[in-house]
Amino acid sequence: GRSWTKIGDLDDSAAGRTVLIRGATQAIRPVSKKMAFVVLRQSMSTVQCVLVASADAGVSTQMVRFATALSKESIVDVEGVVSLPKEPLKATTQQVEIQVRKIYCINRAIPTLPINLEDAARSEAEFEKAEQAGEKLVRVGQDTRLNYRTIDLRTPANQAIFRIQCQVENKFREFLLSKDFVGIHTPKLISGSSEGGAAVFKLLYNGQPACLAQSPQLYKQMAICGGYERVFEVGPVFRAENSNTHRHLCEFVGLDAEMEIKEHYFEVCDIIDGLFVSIFKHLTENCKKELETINRQYPCEPLQYLEKTLKLTYEEGIQMLKEAGTEIEPMGDLNTESEKKLGRLVKEKYGTDFFILYRYPLGVRPFYTMPCYDNPAYTNSFDVFIRGEEIISGAQRIHTPELLAKRATECGIDASTISAYIESFSYGAPPHGGFGVGLERVVMLFCALNNIRKTSMFPRDPQRLVP
Numbered sequence: 290g291r292s293w294t295k296i297g298d299l300d301d302s303a304a305g306r307t308v309l310i311r312g313a314t315q316a317i318r319p320v321s322k323k324m325a326f327v328v329l330r331q332s333m334s335t336v337q338c339v340l341v342a343s344a345d346a347g348v349s350t351q352m353v354r355f356a357t358a359l360s361k362e363s364i365v366d367v368e369g370v371v372s373l374p375k376e377p378l379k380a381t382t383q384q385v386e387i388q389v390r391k392i393y394c395i396n397r398a399i400p401t402l403p404i405n406l407e408d409a410a411r412s413e414a415e416f417e418k419a420e421q422a423g424e425k426l427v428r429v430g431q432d433t434r435l436n437y438r439t440i441d442l443r444t445p446a447n448q449a450i451f452r453i454q455c456q457v458e459n460k461f462r463e464f465l466l467s468k469d470f471v472g473i474h475t476p477k478l479i480s481g482s483s484e485g486g487a488a489v490f491k492l493l494y495n496g497q498p499a500c501l502a503q504s505p506q507l508y509k510q511m512a513i514c515g516g517y518e519r520v521f522e523v524g525p526v527f528r529a530e531n532s533n534t535h536r537h538l539c540e541f542v543g544l545d546a547e548m549e550i551k552e553h554y555f556e557v558c559d560i561i562d563g564l565f566v567s568i569f570k571h572l573t574e575n576c577k578k579e580l581e582t583i584n585r586q587y588p589c590e591p592l593q594y595l596e597k598t599l600k601l602t603y604e605e606g607i608q609m610l611k612e613a614g615t616e617i618e619p620m621g622d623l624n625t626e627s628e629k630k631l632g633r634l635v636k637e638k639y640g641t642d643f644f645i646l647y648r649y650p651l652g653v654r655p656f657y658t659m660p661c662y663d664n665p666a667y668t669n670s671f672d673v674f675i676r677g678e679e680i681i682s683g684a685q686r687i688h689t690p691e692l693l694a695k696r697a698t699e700c701g702i703d704a705s706t707i708s709a710y711i712e713s714f715s716y717g718a719p720p721h722g723g724f725g726v727g728l729e730r731v732v733m734l735f736c737a738l739n740n741i742r743k744t745s746m747f748p749r750d751p752q753r754l755v756p
């Protein structure tokens with residue numbers, strides 16, 4: 290095949306060379322019958338192509354007319370010579386131009402798209418500035434973006450967001466593999482709810498009532514019972530959420546891990562500490578371009594974290610909130626608002642956006658959570674926060690069948706529906722614990738985005754099943 294150049298690779302060093310590129314027509318600017326500019330875009334990069342009618346170059350006025358008649362977002366191949374512009378180019382990422390020799394349209398887009406990409410890529414500050422100057426610019430709403438997601442995904446910020454997501458997922462695997470975890474896959478069609486509660490999608494499995502897995506929880510523990518000391522899974526998680534919030538999806542990507550505990554469940558916290566510090570470092574050091582691109586549309590403060598992750602007890606957290614004037618039920622759960630406030634208080638006091646809160650009250654944790662040995666009103670459990678919002682929950686699990694069955698019943702779960710799971714602990718099961726991370730939440734909060742729909746490529750929420 291012919292040799293293709295990536296638009297993002299075009300720089301001074303290519304000057305004088307003939308290259309072949311493919312891109313989408315982002316902007317088309319006719320200058321005269323004999324001259325036109327076409328900006329081509331390929332993922333996060335853009336380059337200006339110049340058409341000048343001249344017999345020497347083999348460019349006719351018809352070709353110039355053909356180029357100016359192209360619709361925006363059409364897919365185009367260009368063969369041309371790389372040249373250096375006289376002045377710096379403001380509208381493109383690449384600082385070279387292509388003197389077009391040949392141009393082919395591979396597939397035309399319709400003349401008027403339902404979203405204007407220029408508007409979709411603007412920051413809030415740009416809209417405000419334009420408004421003050423009396424200009425009328427149209428904001429592209431979240432629903433419109435999601436209805437036409439294939440167009441919306443082309444904005445520079447969106448191109449960066451899912452590259453960041455991929456890096457987080459990849460680092461998660463890489464780090465856990467380096468700590469001797471084994472990647473597994475557990476079934477998503479299961480017979481009963483895995484987290485309790487009403488938030489399950491029910492279905493019929495060959496006529497038998499079944500549901501979509503709310504987490505790999507029971508099966509990742511059974512893998513530990515099956516002799517795997519350390520396991521992880523990256524897979525879909527289904528929650529029949531009926532609330533519309535900025536941070537709940539009906540389907541999200543779960544990053545789960547489960548491991549034997551030798552002496553203390555803080556061994557699980559240590560894995561989280563090493564894992565997330567390595568993810569944060571990787572993103573800040575190796576994804577600068579992506580983060581800058583996201584920041585241009587959605588400005589944010591860089592995440593602050595400590596080399597050794599801060600751990601606070603739930604009681605300390607409650608105490609901090611009380612001292613700051615928040616009324617709080619000491620054995621109840623923290624609501625979204627209190628969590629956010631605690632995030633701010635912790636940042637003021639300890640200088641970190643990332644911390645672990647541990648030793649939660651028994652009443653607010655799932656049935657499989659191990660009660661504290663010294664005080665069974667509390668549990669060997671924890672949540673992890675970024676910028677005051679939960680990204681992880683985890684715990685030591687109950688590994689004796691009697692206590693497990695008792696706790697299931699106390700939590701209103703019919704133990705007979707999970708008997709195979711409970712029995713697994715009768716055949717010899719080591720102490721163990723683990724955690725579950727929401728991938729979309731990590732990206733949303735690392736980048737300080739205001740809505741989880743921005744970090745899910747095709748989000749599923751209570752209102753949305755298409756596209």
Ligand code: 4AD
Pocket residue numbers: 484503504505506528530536537538539541545546679680681682683684723724725726727728729730741
């Ligand atoms: O807190 P959750 O429900 O915990 C579990 O599923 C446990 N089995 C984990 C464990 O190993 N103990 O979910 C874990 C994480 C949350 O911290 C959150 O980041 C994310 O999954 N999450 C959601 N993300 C998007 N939409 C939703 N509806 C979510 N529900 C939970």
